Amino acid sequence: MNTPDTPLAGLRIVECATFVAGPSGGMALAQLGAEVIRVDLPQGGGDHGRWPVAPSGASLYWNNLNKGKRSVALDFRTPEGRELLTALATAEGPANGIYLDNVAGRTRLRYDELTERRRDVIHVHVQGKPDGKPAVDYTANAEVGVPDMTGPQDHAAPVNHVLPAWDFLTGMTAATGVLAALHRRAATGEGSGIAVALSDVALAAVGNLGWLAEARFAGRGRPRHGNHTFGSFGVDFPTADGRRVMVLALTPGQWDALCAATGTTEVFKALEPVFDADLSTESDRYRLRDTIEAILRPWFEGRGLAEIGERLDHARVLWGPYRDTHEAATLALADPGSIVTEIDQPGVGAMAASAGPLRWSGSTQPPRPAPLLGADTDEVLSRDLGLSAAELGRLHDAGLVSGPAPSEH
Amino acid sequence: MNTPDTPLAGLRIVECATFVAGPSGGMALAQLGAEVIRVDLPQGGGDHGRWPVAPSGASLYWNNLNKGKRSVALDFRTPEGRELLTALATAEGPANGIYLDNVAGRTRLRYDELTERRRDVIHVHVQGKPDGKPAVDYTANAEVGVPDMTGPQDHAAPVNHVLPAWDFLTGMTAATGVLAALHRRAATGEGSGIAVALSDVALAAVGNLGWLAEARFAGRGRPRHGNHTFGSFGVDFPTADGRRVMVLALTPGQWDALCAATGTTEVFKALEPVFDADLSTESDRYRLRDTIEAILRPWFEGRGLAEIGERLDHARVLWGPYRDTHEAATLALADPGSIVTEIDQPGVGAMAASAGPLRWSGSTQPPRPAPLLGADTDEVLSRDLGLSAAELGRLHDAGLVSGPAPSEH
Numbered sequence: 119m120n121t122p123d124t125p126l127a128g129l130r131i132v133e134c135a136t137f138v139a140g141p142s143g144g145m146a147l148a149q150l151g152a153e154v155i156r157v158d159l160p161q162g163g164g165d166h167g168r169w170p171v172a173p174s175g176a177s178l179y180w181n182n183l184n185k186g187k188r189s190v191a192l193d194f195r196t197p198e199g200r201e202l203l204t205a206l207a208t209a210e211g212p213a214n215g216i217y218l219d220n221v222a223g224r225t226r227l228r229y230d231e232l233t234e235r236r237r238d239v240i241h242v243h244v245q246g247k248p249d250g251k252p253a254v255d256y257t258a259n260a261e262v263g264v265p266d267m268t269g270p271q272d273h274a275a276p277v278n279h280v281l282p283a284w285d286f287l288t289g290m291t292a293a294t295g296v297l298a299a300l301h302r303r304a305a306t307g308e309g310s311g312i313a314v315a316l317s318d319v320a321l322a323a324v325g326n327l328g329w330l331a332e333a334r335f336a337g338r339g340r341p342r343h344g345n346h347t348f349g350s351f352g353v354d355f356p357t358a359d360g361r362r363v364m365v366l367a368l369t370p371g372q373w374d375a376l377c378a379a380t381g382t383t384e385v386f387k388a389l390e391p392v393f394d395a396d397l398s399t400e401s402d403r404y405r406l407r408d409t410i411e412a413i414l415r416p417w418f419e420g421r422g423l424a425e426i427g428e429r430l431d432h433a434r435v436l437w438g439p440y441r442d443t444h445e446a447a448t449l450a451l452a453d454p455g456s457i458v459t460e461i462d463q464p465g466v467g468a469m470a471a472s473a474g475p476l477r478w479s480g481s482t483q484p485p486r487p488a489p490l491l492g493a494d495t496d497e498v499l500s501r502d503l504g505l506s507a508a509e510l511g512r513l514h515d516a517g518l519v520s521g522p523a524p525s526e527h
Numbered sequence: 528m529n530t531p532d533t534p535l536a537g538l539r540i541v542e543c544a545t546f547v548a549g550p551s552g553g554m555a556l557a558q559l560g561a562e563v564i565r566v567d568l569p570q571g572g573g574d575h576g577r578w579p580v581a582p583s584g585a586s587l588y589w590n591n592l593n594k595g596k597r598s599v600a601l602d603f604r605t606p607e608g609r610e611l612l613t614a615l616a617t618a619e620g621p622a623n624g625i626y627l628d629n630v631a632g633r634t635r636l637r638y639d640e641l642t643e644r645r646r647d648v649i650h651v652h653v654q655g656k657p658d659g660k661p662a663v664d665y666t667a668n669a670e671v672g673v674p675d676m677t678g679p680q681d682h683a684a685p686v687n688h689v690l691p692a693w694d695f696l697t698g699m700t701a702a703t704g705v706l707a708a709l710h711r712r713a714a715t716g717e718g719s720g721i722a723v724a725l726s727d728v729a730l731a732a733v734g735n736l737g738w739l740a741e742a743r744f745a746g747r748g749r750p751r752h753g754n755h756t757f758g759s760f761g762v763d764f765p766t767a768d769g770r771r772v773m774v775l776a777l778t779p780g781q782w783d784a785l786c787a788a789t790g791t792t793e794v795f796k797a798l799e800p801v802f803d804a805d806l807s808t809e810s811d812r813y814r815l816r817d818t819i820e821a822i823l824r825p826w827f828e829g830r831g832l833a834e835i836g837e838r839l840d841h842a843r844v845l846w847g848p849y850r851d852t853h854e855a856a857t858l859a860l861a862d863p864g865s866i867v868t869e870i871d872q873p874g875v876g877a878m879a880a881s882a883g884p885l886r887w888s889g890s891t892q893p894p895r896p897a898p899l900l901g902a903d904t905d906e907v908l909s910r911d912l913g914l915s916a917a918e919l920g921r922l923h924d925a926g927l928v929s930g931p932a933p934s935e936h
Contacts, residue, residue: 122719125711142735146700150707164778169758169810170741170749178737178744179758185735248864248886256761257847260773265754266851267689269678276763276771276849278754280676283692286732288884290699291555295885297706298559302534304713310531311888318866318884321859323695325867325881326551326594328587330856332579334879335587339851340579345674345687349578349588352665354685362685364669369573401578438666440685442675442748447739450730455657457727458734470743472734475697475727476704477657479720 123478124151130502131155131216131296132207133187134194134227136163138255138282139316140220140244141183142289147296148186149474149483155498156187157194157203160520162491176465184488185471190499191492191520192513195225199518202503203227208236209502215309216296220244222252229311238309240299242292248315255282255316262320263329263339271344288319346411351403353411354440355418357426362440363418365430370398372436379433380417386410463487492521532887533560539911540564540625540705541616542596543603543636545572547664547691548725549629549653550592551698556705557595558883558892564907565596566603566612569929571900585874593897594880599908600901600929601922604634608927611912612636617645618911624718625705629653631661638720647718649708651701657724664691664725671729672738672748680753697728755820760812762820763849764827766835771849772827774839779807781845788842789826795819872896901930 120127129152133144141156148154158166168179190206193199204227207217215236219226222245232239246253256278259265269277292314299310324330333339345354345364351373352366367373377383386397389409395402403410418426423439430437441449447470450458463469464487471485499505499519513519529536538561542553550565557563567575577588599615602608613636616626624645628635631654641648655662665687668674678686701723708719733739742748754763754773760782761775776782786792795806798818804811812819827835832848839846850858856879859867872878873896880894908914908928922928 120711120715122711122717125707125719128714129710138736145735146703150703167809169813170737172740173744178740180737182735182737182740252845253847254775254777254845256756256773256775257845260763260771260849261847261855263850263852263855264688264690266849269686270682273679273682275754275765277678277686278756278763278773279673279688279690279692280757281673281688281692281732282736283688283690283696286696286735287692287699290696290703291884293703294555294559294699294706297703297710298534298885300710301538301706302529302531305537306529308531310534313886313889314884315886318886321855321865321867322881322884323690324852324855325879326554326591326695327547327691328579328589328591329852330859330867330879330881331581331587331591331875333851333853333856334860335582337853339853345684347665347687348689354669354687356684362669364665364687366663366665368663400576404578436661436663436666438662438670440669440675441672442742443672443733443738444742444746444748446670446672446730446733447742450739451743456730458730458739466740470734470739472731472739475700475723475731476707477722477724477727480722 120151123481123483125478127151128213129153129216130213131218132157133218134203135218135220135244136165138183138285139288140218140292142286143244143292144187144218145183145185146290146293146474150476154187155190155206155494156184157190157192157206158491159195160191160193160492160517162191166491172466172469174466178466178469181463181466181469181488182471186486187489188494188498189489189492190495192495193518196518200225200227202499204232204235205503208232208239215239216300217241218244218292218296222250233309236309238303238307240296240303240310242295242299242312242314244288244292245313245315247317248313253315253317255284258284258316258320261317262324264324267340267342269342271342273342284316284320287323288314288316291319346407349404350400351407351410353407355415357418357423358420359422361423363423363426363437364440365435365437367403368400368436373397373403375433375435379429379435380414382413385413457482459484461485461487464490490522492519495519495521529560532890532892534887536560537622538562538625539622540627541566542627543612544627544629544653545574547592547694548697549627549701551695552653552701553596553627554592554594555699555702555883559885560892563596564599564615564903565593566599566601566615567900568604569600569602569901569926575900581875581878583875587875587878590872590875590878590897591880595895596898597903597907598898598901599904601904602927605927609634611908613641613644614912617641617648619645624648625709626650627653627701627705631659642718647712647716649705649712649719651704651708651721651723653697653701654722654724656726657722662724662726664693667693667725667729670726671733673733676749676751678751680751682751693725693729696732697723697725700728755816758813759809760816760819762816764824766827766832767829768831770832772832772835772846773849774844774846776812777809777845782807782812784842784844788838788844789823791822794822866891868893870894870896873899899931901928904928904930
């Protein structure tokens with residue numbers, strides 16, 4: 119049923135993708151109520167065992183990137199398996215005919231093939247580079263210049279991000295593409311063949327920040343500036359109890375609040391004429407960032423996190439504590455309003471898992487477990503392609519499809 | 528007209544948002560053909576002059592985050608201006624009634640108010656935290672544990688990312704929310720009130736990678752591991768000519784290719800029994816990452832980037848060179864297939880700008896310039912709200928709306 123928090127209920131999406139980008143895009147659609155059928159090879163994709171893993175050995179990565187999907191396992195590298203995948207991707211009915219993949223190489227289903235089977239099919243193809251050459255988050259990031267700007271100011275080498283930011287952004291861009299194509303299909307009856315490349319997503323984003331234009335005007339890339347926020351005032355401070363906080367003053371009001379909280383209003387007022395600066399402007403706060411940091415640091419070094427937090431909150435300073443993922447997970451699990459809850463994940467047991475971040479009328483669908491590999495093979499092939507029990511038995515015997523072992527059922 | 532690369536043509540979205548998240552989400556919809564009307568205060572929002580800036584002083588940040596939008600400048604903090612914004616957000620017709628904002632505080636338009644004016648209105652509200660408390664990319668990042676895992680292994684302090692990854696992912700999530708709500712409105716006639724918080728987007732993503740579950744099982748956060756790719760083999764190497772490359776072996780095939788390209792196949796075969804390792808598995812490559820790096824490094828240090836690139840490409844190794852943004856921009860501008868082109872941006876001049884990354888049937892809409900502040904104030908208020916020239920004159924005289932100075936027209 120289409121409820122306020124399942125706006126895509128009734129849609130059926132066939133996903134044949136591995137790792138982060140494609141699967142996270144498919145999961146975003148599943149978290150909005152669509153039925154998303156992830157198709158894997160019978161032994162699982164290259165991501166099926168990826169780290170981190172649970173004590174049971176099951177992948178926490180796979181199980182968290184495929185929550186709430188259905189799983190069909192079939193060998194789409196064989197002609198018969200490829201035909202089954204094609205039939206699933208182009209099944210009849212207004213809910214069907216939506217295919218999201220990141221398959222590379224000769225066996226992948228191409229849009230022009232799919233349109234022969236269903237004229238208005240929607241195909242979103244996630245790839246590394248727009249010409250089909252391989253790229254992953256870490257190479258796309260290096261090539262677009264972000265690691266070159268990241269890290270401690272005195273560090274000689276580029277610093278990789280740990281978060282696969284481009285993968286996630288590509289996945290959500292692919293989800294947007296699916297929905298835009300659906301809008302177009304509803305409006306015009308036309309299908310869509312769409313490609314989205316990690317390297318394009320990265321170029322688009324650094325372009326959108328003005329970084330490409332900046333570099334062209336400057337004739338060089340921007341130098342590394344440590345933990346400082348570019349173009350404004352924001353930096354981290356250590357506390358007396360071994361913690362660390364990120365503190366920002368992006369607006370004049372936030373700057374006044376920071377000065378008031380730390381008792382430095384008069385200090386900075388006196389400093390402005392010395393530096394010919396107007397610290398109510400972001401550009402002058404950025405120019406004098408090292409001085410501001412040096413003046414404020416003792417205030418933070420002399421207090422514990424709890425006192426700092428109280429004082430900054432009271433003065434409405436924009437700040438946040440640094441945490442590790444353990445503290446972040448533990449706090450989120452203890453917060454009844456959080457999107458993170460513990461679910462019972464087959465193959466793992468109790469597992470901290472997050473819901474989607476879109477809150478519809480204040481609520482969000484709680485996270486649902488990921489399927490066991492092939493859990494829905496028989497049901498989906500029978501329901502959507504009309505395969506009989508005898509036909510399914512033959513496919514299993516031939517190793518062309520797989521499902522969970524009987525004990526897992 | 529709804530063409531293959533303007534699937535949202537005919538839709539009209541009112542955006543009242545500043546900085547990256549909201550505006551990048553609105554721009555994604557504009558790049559898919561929707562008319563996106565950005566509403567600002569008459570003097571511009573807090574982001575209007577944000578760095579980086581062009582030699583002319585105009586913001587390269589603002590002009591790249593608002594490409595292809597229309598601009599209306601009105602003082603929505605006054606009762607009369609707020610009423611104009613409400614009327615725009617709830618205008619009649621199937622194309623209208625879509626409102627995207629990140630306004631905080633008492634003056635912001637609330638979903639329940641908007642529904643009184645248009646029952647099926649769609650409102651996507653971008654915020655810092657789900658309870659309305661402030662957060663920005665840099666505080667959300669700190670709180671979710673990413674800087675704690677980022678940076679050189681021997682570095683004692685957390686390392687901030689430079690890319691506002693959460694802002695971009697929140698923006699694209701908001702765009703997905705708009706389109707999912709449109710799908711629901713078409714299917715059921717119902718509107719939607721949706722909130723998306725930066726802190727939820729960050730929690731959802733680290734949860735989706737399995738990092739929260741991992742930390743709960745481990746009882747602690749994951750230690751920093753430098754530029755190494757977690758759970759597999761991937762790291763950077765310096766070259767003989769002062770460059771640096773990112774090299775990965777995520778799959779058994781990529782590992783074989785890397786060994787073949789560097790002539791180390793027999794070395795690693797001989798090492799496997801010594802370490803009781805099977806280097807065709809990601810987990811053993813990760814366990815032995817420092818050893819692998821040390822064995823491969825001289826091969827890279829002894830060659831220049833051009834030779835390394837040829838050899839790695841020939842062997843089908845997954846790799847990419849590190850660049851700064853200047854090299855990235857210059858290469859993209861020289862590539863006729865790139866989404867980056869130079870456009871004539873009012874207030875800036877020739878400016879490198881990126882199109883959206885979704886390629887529809889192989890093509891993407893070229894980037895369009897950003898509007899001058901208030902460029903469309905009179906036309907939009909007259910077209911959508913039926914204001915007369917006399918009424919517009921009064922609003923201008925009262926300082927409630929603004930448009931570009933006549934010389935800018």
